[in-house]
Amino acid sequence: MSGLRLFIGLLFGLVSLGVQAERLKDLVSIQGVRTNQLVGYGLVVGLNGTGDQTTQTPFTIQTFKNMLAQFDIQLPTNIGTIQLKNVAAVSIHADLPPFAKPGQVIDITVSSIGNAKSLRGGSLLMTPLRGIDGNVYAIAQGNLVVGGFDAGGADGSRITVNVPSAGRIPSGATVERPVPSGFEQGSSLVLNLNRPDFTTAKNIVDQINDLLGPGVAQALDGGSIRVSAPANVNQRVDYLSVLENLEVAPGQAVAKVIINSRTGTIVIGQNVRVQPAAVTHGSLTVTISEDTTVSQPNPLSGGQTAVVPRSRVQAEQEARPMFKFAPGVTLDEIVRAVNQVGAAPGDLMAILEALKQAGALQADLIVI
Incomplete structure (x- = not known):
């Protein structure tokens, strides 16, 4: 109970402060300025015998043969079953931030999709990362950083810490194609509230109009606000820099x-x-x-204990x-x-x- 009372006491301290003004940049996002998800499929090599068991993951062999074919290497047809204990088929996913330009780098996450025991010590070979439209927006490659590990003994005993079948590559992908955001187009911008609320929308409109004049901001509904913006991109950046630092009192949340x-x-x-x-x-x-x-029983009664x-x-x-x-x-x-x-x-x-x-x-x- 002491822990519950302590938690409630802290909660009361926050409530007693009342509604505090927040920066506009913490309350809204700009329509069209967003991250985009990328995904790819590739091979991790250099594993210490912890890769896929290719008898159970035939797609690993198929991918490996396709990679060799790109280097004009043809495997004999009578080679039999290939065991690639040092290779694992993986999926790669990443978030492409807004305004990312070709040549910039982003972090990626690599996950095994076969039965590889661990990706520790592996290197991801060059892999294209595609968006939902099928276009390639980044190229991934690099050495993995794996937080978990897996170890086993000859008697079959095994210990696993965290998840060794997934890892990350910081700055592991290079952006090859920008994503158009529409930020520089049109005569206005739309601000989308992170938590739709009519009171918050009204307070934002009032705050912007008090600063820049009537009619500059108009509420489209409880979750969106249209704001007039300069046509020049440089002026538009300065304009939004002023707006996003405005202090606005958000409406109280639903009970x-x-x-x-x-x-x-x-x-x-x-x-x-x-x-x-x-x-x-x-x-x-x-x-x-x-x-x-x-x-x-009583003596001489004939009963039994x-x-x-x-x-x-x-x-x-x-x-x-x-x-x-x-x-x-x-x-x-x-x-x-x-x-x-x-x-x-x-x-x-x-x-x-x-x-x-x-x-x-x-x-x-x-x-x-």
């Missing part, structure tokens, strides 16, 4: 109670309210014990007081009332769910 039933984590939002309700919480413990006694079971059933109910919620109870009062009866996080989940079912909890109850 929510988040429950993680697996970990027992409960997060209660600031605007959660409870209608009039009375709650009692307790626990009933039933204990059943089995004892045995020896039944001894026997073992007789004796059962004891005890029921104990922990006394917990009933507490009452008045109209419009706040987060502080909810937790104080629950702490008074000593409810653990698991019990608090049951109380909140019961309040929601009774229609007394004025918040969205979300179980994750």
Whole structure:
């Protein structure tokens, strides 16, 4: 309970600060200015016998033969089954940031798609990375950095730490083609709120218009705002530099109670309210014990000595007081009332769910 009270105390400290103004760049993103996902397929070589078992992964052999064919190397048809213990087929994925230009480098993640035990010590051969449109936007190659490892003994014992079948290559891909963003086109830009909210959208529009004049910003809906922008690209960059540093007070979030039933984590939002309700919480413990006694007959009775079971059933109910919620109870009062009866996080989940079912909890109850 001390940990729960400490968490609630910290939460109250944050709530007491009220709504703080945030930079516009933390609240919105610019339409068209976004990352793009890239994916590729290639080979990792140089493994220490931890590569694919090619009898079970024929695509590794096929890829290996295709690579050799590019260097005019043809394998004999009667070579039989090839075992490439030092080679693994892998998938590569990366995020292409906005405004990335040819020659710049990005980080990539390499993951085994066969049955390779470990990619530690391997090198990725040159692999094209494609976008959703099928075009090549980057070329990947380099030595892997693998955080996990896998080791085994001759008797079959094995130990694995973390995930050795995946790794990263910092700056492992070079951008070959830019992605058009449309940033320099048109006479306006659209700002998309990271969390759509009508109050936040109104505050942003008011803040921009107060700075630059009426009509510069217009709310399209609760999640988008159109802002007039200069036609010159250099001026547009300076213009957005000023806008993104504006301090805007965001609207308060919808009242929510988040429950993680697996970990027992409960997060209660600031605007959660409870209608009039009375709650009692307790626990009933039933204990059943089995004892045995020896039944001894009277002398000369002709009876026989026997073992007789004796059962004891005890029921104990922990006394917990009933507490009452008045109209419009706040987060502080909810937790104080629950702490008074000593409810653990698991019990608090049951109380909140019961309040929601009774229609007394004025918040969205979300179980994750």
